[in-house]
Amino acid sequence: MSCSFELSLCKLFVEIHCEVLVLRYKSNLQSLKLSVLKEEALELGGLVMVEKILQWPGKMTRSKANSKKQPGIDFKKIRRKIGRKLPPPKNTTNTEIKSKAIVLPEQSVAAEKTGLAVNKKGLTLKELLQQTSHHNPKVRRDALMGIKDLFTRHPAEQKSHKYAAVEKLRERIGDDDKVVRKSLYDLFKVVILPCCKEDNQELIVSLLMPYIFNAMTHLSVDVRMMAFDFLDLILEFYPPSFSPSYAEKIFLNYEDILRRNQYYLQDKGKLKDALSGLVRCLSLLPWNKGETHLHNKDDTRQRVLHAFEVDMPMNSNGFSYIIKNLKDLVPALINSFLEFIPLIHSMESLEGKSFGCMASILHCIDLIVRSIAYGTDKKSESQSSLGGPDVAIWDVTISSVLLKKLFPLFPLNPADHLSARDCGRLLDLNMVIAKIFFELNEWTCLPPNLLEKFLEFFENALLGKFFWATQSAKAVWEEHLIQLLPFIPKFVSRGAGYWTSRLLQAFTLTFRESKPGSMLKLACVSAIEDMLTYIESMLSIETSNPENLNLQDALLAWIEDLPLLLIQLGDKHPASSQAVLRLQLHIGQCALLNSILVCMYDNMQQSLQDFYCTCQEGGEQICYGPFLSLPRESQELSLCSLYYFSHLDQPILKSIAHCCLSDDLDSCVLFRIIEILHSAYRDGHIKIADYLSVFITLVLRFKVSPEFGSSGLKSDPLRQTLKSMTTVLCSYIAQMGDNGLVLQMIEKVIIDQIPQKPSLDNSCSLLRMLVTVDSKPTRLSEQSISTLGHHLSEYLMDAVQCIPEDDEQGTPSVQLGIQHYYLLPCFFLFDRCHKVMNLVLKKMGSAIYDSSLLLKSDKCSQHIRNCLNKVNAVTSVLLLMHKEAKLQQIMSLFKENIDNIVEEVISLQSSGKISMKIEEHEIKCALERLQILTR
Template sequence: MAGPKGKKQQKRGVDFKKIKRKIGKKLPPAKNATNTEIKSKAIILPEQSVASEKAGLAVNKRGLTLKELLQQTSHYSSKVRKEALLGIKDLFKKYPEELRLHKYAVIEKLRERIGDDDDRVARETLHELFKSVIHADCKEDNQELFVSLMMPYIFNAMTHLAIDVRLMAFTFLELVIQYHPPSFFLYAEKILQSFEDILRRNQFYLEDKKKLKTALAGLGQCLSLLPCNKREVSSLEKNDAGQRMLHAFEPDLPAKSAGCSVIIPKLKDLVPVLVNCFQDFIPEVQRGSLLDQQSFDCMLSILHSINLAVKFFFYMTDEGKLESRPSQEGLDVTMLTISMTLLKKLLVLFPLNMTNQLSEKDDVEYFGLNAELTEIFLYLSKWICPPAILLEKVLEFLENSLLRKICPDTRIGKALEKREKWKKREKKEKQERQEKQLKHLISLLPFVPKLVSQVPDDWKSRLLQAFTEAFKDCNHVSPLKLACLSIMEEMLVPRQDVVYLDPSVPEIFDFQIAWIRELPMLLILMGDKNPSCSQVVLHLLLRLGQRSLMNSSFAWEYDNMQFSLQPFFSNQNDGDSPFVKLPRDSQELSLCCLLYFSHLDSLLLKSIADCCLCPHLEHHVLFRIIEVLHSSYKSGHIQIADHISFLITLLSSFSVFPGTSDKKEFIESDVNISKESDVIILNRKALKSLTRIVQSCLSEMGDNSLVFQMLEKVILEQMSQIPPLDNLCAMLRMLITLDSKATIISQQAFISLGNILPWYLIDIVHCTAEEDKMVPGSICSSACCYYLTPCFVLFDKSHELLNVVLKTLGSWITKSSLACLTPDQTRYTTEISSKVDAVVSVLQLMHKDNKIWQIISSFKAEIDCILESIIVLQSSKEISMTIEERHMVQCALGRLRTLHSGMQSV
């Protein structure tokens, strides 16, 4: 039933009200949502920023510390790793102390990246970091510890599946061995095995020869460390490269080098692998194709490695004396096997050439390959008997190499013509090709002596002729000249009873004489420009001199050599002689060569004397020259007259004043007084030492009276020229040395000494007076005794000589004596007042010696004459003198009267 119409229906409650929302409009938060917003003020504390935390720490340009950079080297991104390595390099260059403090920690961390297989650039960056920064700083540190840290990771990378990682490991190995060569012998077995493994996988380098070149470079460096002479072989056992290894880091490291016992079998396996690698290039050569530079480099590296291995075996069997090496028979069997392999697969290809026209560059490259093959063949000839046709080819190649017929456009050591027409790049390439050819040619020279002694006579002459032309043709600064000198010594002076050339054969002797005659000219030409080569020449000359004692043919040629050596000792163009410019050890070799001349000519002695008087010659060298020449004199190689003349020349011409012999010129020059005075004092000491040495030599020459008769005339002639004070004193001392027992001076000598000694005494007075003026060349009054002693000895022996000197001094005061003075006798002054003062000063010096003054007292008439001459001079009106000059004369007169009064009381 329906309800009443007027009653309204009751509304129901709504739980959720649907709200229409616009699309994209953000919903408001729910009414019951919790407000999680926190509002607070910022709290600022000091030292909380990242930059402030690194204050005072070493950082790179990106603001990263060493610790952060090392952590980034392990990042998954190769780019980050690379940037970290560059950052470490930048930090170490900016802060070197960081590397020194954390060196080994850095190495321990960075070595992990050697086998990085993700990025080649990162590996190369790591290699550059080690090469340019870390290795350079580790030179003086514990190298063994560094090696122990690096080698396990390098070997691990060598077994990596990726070929690029393996090759990069060999590059790191090359770097380690370069900075610490003994490390090769510690790990020789593993290293050689790794090289063998990588070279057997030839599929990679046939496509990319650059990879093969990388591996061969490291192998060549390792094999170059193998001993190849007796000294190196015997020292190998003593060189315990691992004795200071810190094994706490790597417990599995070898404690001691295994020596050559493990190297020999490994090399035996490695050589055939290298031969197979080389044969892979042969088809391309035989087709006449033009090879690229990388192919040439790889072929040359392979042959060079084979050559080093063969050379090692050769010296192990020929000279090596290792207790740990295999038996001689075992080595011979090994080498016989290797020799047959090389002969069948390698040497049969000699010489390598192309049928088409070669460029100069390719010509030089093929020359290098053939030179290596030639060297291998000559070493192997000890174990195999090569076919005659192969031997003929080798000899022709060697002859043509010496005569430069292989690369005629690149003559070694000669100035390149028309350089101005070439571009800079072409010049550089030309020079590099010449250096390559020169290097290969020098490697062949050591075989010349033995070949000459073994080949038939026709080839003997051809090889000697080619060698002689090569020696004469190359420039004196070329390394080829030095190499030829070394080989020449073997053929001129045999060692250990091994005679390569018999000088009794006229043709051979002619070549030997031609070589000997080239040596003096070469020595003069080189001088001090190439000291090492000059020393080799001098050593060879010394050996020739020693052999000349046993070979009359060489003795005659050696004696004639002294005429060519004169320019070597004499000063050239007012400059120092080549002898003076050489190092001390080379000078000693030069002097030792003089001992083997059977007769020293006077012209050579004159040149040597000229050299002795050079101001730049060290004094101990001068004394050594005298010692050598005096020894030659006692051996009968120098005539007594020549020897005396040499000694007198030294005493009379030795200059105390550096750079000039004119005292006045030197005194007036603008010089540093104290410095020049020190030089003069040193020179005076040297002259005094020289005088003593000459006196000792004269006393050993025989009877003093006979020696005196021989030198009296010569020495008086030198003294009559009034030389400087020190030289005159030296010659006077030479006289009194020979006149020590009895007076043997002739009448003519008395006359000469009577004219010389007055000027000598005046010199002493003036040099003593100059001391107060601080003039270079002055002598202190206490040193006057050294200069006066020769005069006083002569006066004591001959009172007549003293009388002559007093009369000469008195005659100088008279007015007429001034007109008689020669230019040489006016070296100080011509003022009469100065002469009066000097004469009186001489008498005062004599007064200080009681014995001489007692002798003078017997010549009162001469002293009275001097006194009266001064009095007359003082009162004379004909001679005009200034007030100062008259005062000087008055003072001198007073001093003389005092002496005169003392004489009367005697």
């Protein structure tokens, strides 16, 4: 030993003995200071000083001579209890200041909280957050309950301090007390996260995720499992929080849980909750967003319509690098699943939590297989070197473990002691295993004997040969069958031998027997649409092949059911109706290139009439179909489907025309119908007579209000619609070809309607159509001219009587333009046929004369008013005609008729039959206005 070490040891020994001496003798050691003694002993450094201390004179007992204070003694040792505060030195100055307290009432604790939000116990948010870190678990629990109560009472307080509260509360995610963690979970689920859903989600997630990951590595199993519950809660409220930066850590922690599953088999409920969270995480991967949880009813419709998309991005949103983590999860999941297999045979019934764990495990495997299938670039993998360490050929790593451990268990046959409910649960598991197998079969070649076993199971599932005791079990069967149906088009397109016809027959039975509004029916429609392109291509090659005959029979059965299905769906299932209409349109588009499909498609017309409109005997009672009540997009699909019929018959055109006349039909849809019918006629799908008949029906029966608003045509949408529709129809008629031939076809129909006195607007539309195809000189027959000359006078007088000429200011108004709109078709006829004008002028004079004859027998006020109205109407018509330069020249040819009208008015004035001053004034004004015509 070195000298320095010996010296240190001696010094330590001296210090120990000095302390022992002080405690033993408890005296002043006479006039020698202990501190001096210690220092001297240390300086001498050895046992010599110890001997000096031991040889000290006397026995260290207090003598009488020393009872008084001896001069030269530095201090007196006072015995004090350990832990008691030492008194201050005698020479210390007392700086204590004493004063009386001033107590004010408003300085109480309650007054300090005035204006602050408190819970029912009077605690503020700051106090409650401080108590969440208390060492007593009961205090922490009460603090969390107090925060929940405070936020419920004062929502504004939560909104103002939510981020600060989250920052403090996150510390309790890894709390040792189970009740504290559960209270925190409920607080986040019920109060905090719903409030923050519309705010900065990234900040909330960034605050919570580190503490959740920390809790996942906690030594306590309960804390670790609860951490997965918190993660699932975050993903439930903020699905975008599952980002690539968190995904790898999440899957690594799940893998650790699964590899240590023997610790959690005693509490299957916790394992089930953790697996449900893993299902949610896998569902949020970009390749699985079309898929949702099996029991999620809200998004099932979208899952059916958009599941199994083949055009998916290979590397989506940075998630491609986690493929390896997903592959590592599969063996752990399968091993966990195998742990439950003995329970099926040992238990009297399949326990609910065990079944839940098994179902979640299989669902996770299914989602992982989909993710690897659509998230891995197969070409790059196959072209990579086989010996590289980073080569990830998924069908080797995944399919091998599935073929060795999972698929040999299929099907999970129920034991004799299992109940019907347990059999339904096993069927549920078998359906998921089958889905995994068929998904895997898309990317790798599986053993043929194994494929046969799964196809036979698929056929039995389609035929409904499995037994389910309850409706809930049947609903679960339908949900799984929905996810298996997209594989049928893939088997059919591959030509799976005799299995093709067997699967098609079973599928057709499922399609026909499923309920119209069910998701199973919708999935069948989607599968038919997927098969349609392949079937159309096969039918176009040859028809003698037995496989093609099977395809043809199946397609014919499907097409026959579509119209009835549309009527059964009605307007209660708009999404299903839209899918059926999309399929119908697709069939029509394929029919253009295939003669077999043309016949199938055309046969739909008769049963499709009720979808638009049904007319009872006589045509008086009309029953509208679902078409009018469907959304605009569905209506568009239905109308586009009409174009692809090789010929549109009269019955369906009649139904469509009645829909056009309905008040519930939007004007945009009306014009769209007219456009599609014109396109169908132009391409030879409608006969010209039927085409013109539809147009005449529309302008003749379109209903408008008989009264005019102050702003004219624009004030009445229906009147404006009829005007615009007539303009479009006249444009289409003018494009049909030879106007003379068209006139011959519509002349008699229109002329026969004029004597029946349609409304002013409908008569105007008919005259506009007639004028569109007429020419100068007119091509109208003598009978038509006579009929027009007899009835146009009443039409003209009605037009000027319904619409006032000027507004209150006496300036030219909108009404004058409206009068010109209604009178213009007649002016064209007058210009093209002078005989029509001659007949009209004669009829006007006769109308005034007949009115005056009624006054001879009965001078009632009503007859007088009618007579004056006719005089004013004739006067207005003649003046409006006189304003037109062409008509003014023609009127000069019939001056005799005009003079006759003036004479009739003068005769009425001088007859004395009108005696009231107001009425005499009207007659006088009419004569003054007519003077311009007699010059």
